[in-house]
Amino acid sequence: MNRKKPKIRSLPDPAFASILLAWFDHSATEMPWRGQRDPYRVWLSEVMLQQTRIAAAESYYRRFLERFPTLQSLAEASLDEVLKLWEGLGYYARARNLHRVAQLIVNEHNGQFPASAEALQTLPGIGRYTAAAIASIAFGEAVAVLDGNVVRVLTRLMDIPDEVSQPAVMNRLWAVASELLSPKRPGDYNQALMDLGRMICTPRRPACQHCPVREFCLAAANGTMEQRPVKKPKAPLPQVRAAAAVIRDQAGRLLLVQRPEHGLLGGLWMLPGGHCLPGESYVECLQRSLMELVGIEIRAGKEMAATSQTLAHFRLRLRAFACELVAGTPTGETRWAWVSSTELSRYSLGKADREILERLEQWQPRLFEEC
DNA sequence: AATCCGGGGAG
DNA sequence: CTCCCAGGATT
Structure with a gap:
């Protein structure tokens, strides 16, 4: 008979790391941050890669490093410029923490990165994964x-048949990960395991035929690969309505306001407006939001553009309305600016606002003619 | 333990 | 459309 008995080598086994490293040495993927050990560059790449695919991070990494080649240069930059370079990458707290940590290390650690995982994890934006x-x-x-x-x-x-978000299960996984680690080449080993997960041990239809460590894999033997890991079902996403005001001054410039530092898209700019309260109309939302944000009274006219977007925790419907300034002039704590068409690209915006502005330019190019 | 925080690519 | 990505902070 040519039927093979599934012979599983039980873990931990020192052979696991050596087999994995041999596979890594043979088939490692080229990445812009690989092949060097500069802590600044490693840190930058790891922060960019948090919840972000490699393909998405690569161009951002190159641009960011070109503009800020050293920790010192990043520390000396303005947060606005850092956020602008981060625009489109998402999770903007990462950029704010990056900037803060750069200043912290330059000012209080003599420009030297903490050199242990334990010390690294005390820094904002660096958790257990990133520190390790x-x-x-x-x-x-x-x-x-x-x-x-x-x-x-x-x-x-x-x-493992248990639901993986449970702290007890995660603790066990951290322990297993530590047991299997190669102490000789920990950096390569860690990257090898992540490469394996990304390229071979994929979420769906894993390529077990090409897996270098299949002989250790219980799920492959049991045929349960696609049922691992077990994840908790997700709740349906709530719908959120939001309104944005298109307001021009006499020169045709658009009014933009800066979002508060914390919260959604913190530190980025937006067309003034906000989320609609339950039962509130888009127009009522605009009148309330503009008064709250910059203390002006407006009259909302016709709808100029709209867009939809799915975020991690809700579905957003954003509608933009042409508005007239009825009374008052922008004031208050919220940063605001009248922005001309040519200046628009210097402001960092979320995807929805950027899309609204693109459609405004597309349908009303004359809107900005006199700028 | 649950929630918040973006955007995009793969299937 | 759903899933998930080199996660972390907050409550």
Whole structure:
């Protein structure tokens, strides 16, 4: 008979790391941040990669590093410029923390990065994963990482049937990750395990035929690969309505306001407006929001553009209305600016606002003619 | 333990 | 359309 008995090598086993590293040495993917150990660059890449695919981060990494080649240059920059470079990448608290940490290290650590995972994790925006990634890659510290890829690989290797968001399960996975780590080449090992999860041990239809560590995999033997990891079902996304005002001054410039530092798209700019309260009309929302934001009374006219967007926790419907300034002039704590067409590209905006502005220019090019 | 925080690519 | 991505902070 040519039927093979599934012979599983049980973990931990020192052979696991050596087999994985041999595969990595043979088939590692080229990435802009690989092949060097500068803590600043490793840190930047790891922060950019938080909840972000490699393909999405690569161009941002190159641009960011070109503008801020050193920790010092980043520390000296304005937050506005950092956010502008981050525009489109999402999770903007990462950019704010990046800027803050750069200043912190330059001013209080003599420009030297903390060199251990434990010390790194005290910095804002650096959690357990990122601290371990930086420490292992830049400093060679023997600490394991646990990201979404590694969770998937480990729950399959061990065929873990438990729901993975539970703290007890995550603690076990961190422990397993540490047991399997190669103390000789921790940085390469960590990246190898993530490469494996990304390229071979994929969420759907994993390429077990090409897996270098299949002989260790219980899920592959049991045929449960696609059922691992077990995740909690997601709640349906609520719908959120939002309104934006298109207001021009006599020169034809648009009024933009800056969002508060914390919260959604914090620190980015937007067309003035906000979320509609329950039962509130778009026009009522605009009148209330403009008064709250910059203390002006407006009259809302016809709808100029609209867009929809799905965020992590809600579906957004944004409608923009041509508005007239009835009374008052912008004031208050919210930063605001009259922005001409040529200046628009210097402001950082979320996707929905950027889309609204594109449609305004497309349908009403004369709107900006006199600028 | 639950929620918030973006945007995009793959299937 | 759904899922998920080199997660972290806050409550």
